[in-house]
Amino acid sequence: MKKLFILFVMVAGFATVTMAQTGVSSANGTVSTIDFATTGAKILVPINLTWDGVKLEYGEVVIQNVANPGSIALYPDGGGTPSTSAAVNCVSTGLNIPLLIPGFTVAGTQNTLYTITTPADGATEIVHTLVPANVLPLTAFKIYRGAALSSGNVINNATTSVAGADSWKVGATLNFIAAQASGLYTGVYTVVVNYN
Numbered sequence: 001m002k003k004l005f006i007l008f009v010m011v012a013g014f015a016t017v018t019m020a021q022t023g024v025s026s027a028n029g030t031v032s033t034i035d036f037a038t039t040g041a042k043i044l045v046p047i048n049l050t051w052d053g054v055k056l057e058y059g060e061v062v063i064q065n066v067a068n069p070g071s072i073a074l075y076p077d078g079g080g081t082p083s084t085s086a087a088v089n090c091v092s093t094g095l096n097i098p099l100l101i102p103g104f105t106v107a108g109t110q111n112t113l114y115t116i117t118t119p120a121d122g123a124t125e126i127v128h129t130l131v132p133a134n135v136l137p138l139t140a141f142k143i144y145r146g147a148a149l150s151s152g153n154v155i156n157n158a159t160t161s162v163a164g165a166d167s168w169k170v171g172a173t174l175n176f177i178a179a180q181a182s183g184l185y186t187g188v189y190t191v192v193v194n195y196n
Helices: none
Strands: 013-025 031-044 050-051 061-063 071-076 082-086 091-092 103-107 111-115 126-127 135-145 154-157 165-175 190-195
Touching: 031 061, 031 190, 050 190, 071 135, 154 165
Parallel strands: none
Antiparallel strands: 013 031, 050 103, 061 091, 071 082, 071 165, 103 165, 111 154, 111 190, 126 135, 135 165
8 A cells, every 4th residue: 555745845935026126317417317127026825835635556466477576657547537548467456456646726816827746767666665775666656637637747837726726646657677576565656736
């Protein structure tokens, strides 16, 4: 069974200075100065990320070729439900342990751009509960948002709704090595959101 670690990122806001101008006149030996300056600030509601409590669960996996076990990709399908694709050398049954896809909800300032970041390749692995030296790398994290799957592990221009909310799901690929030890593997991964 997998666990998730959620990283909450809060951004208070930003400020802009738009123009400052000075004019100088000394036609008759006197100097006059006119200053024009405007400033502005937009205060953002702190962005908050909530996990729905569902694990990224690959179920029970049967490795059919221990020398070349392959990998299993688990992503939401077009309807947002879990869907796997695997090499011919391993199969996820999903019978006794169902396949699961986690969901996330963002709350913040309305109609505002923000970035979603999931782990890059090589950053995350799950560990055998009895023999920690045995690990399974998680790669190819992708984000399912707006009925579409991202091409990579980051979405740079997600937008909150008029209510200041947004929601999406996350999937990844589980990779096996030759003679992978049997048993239960668990781990965590990090999801980050921040305003652009």
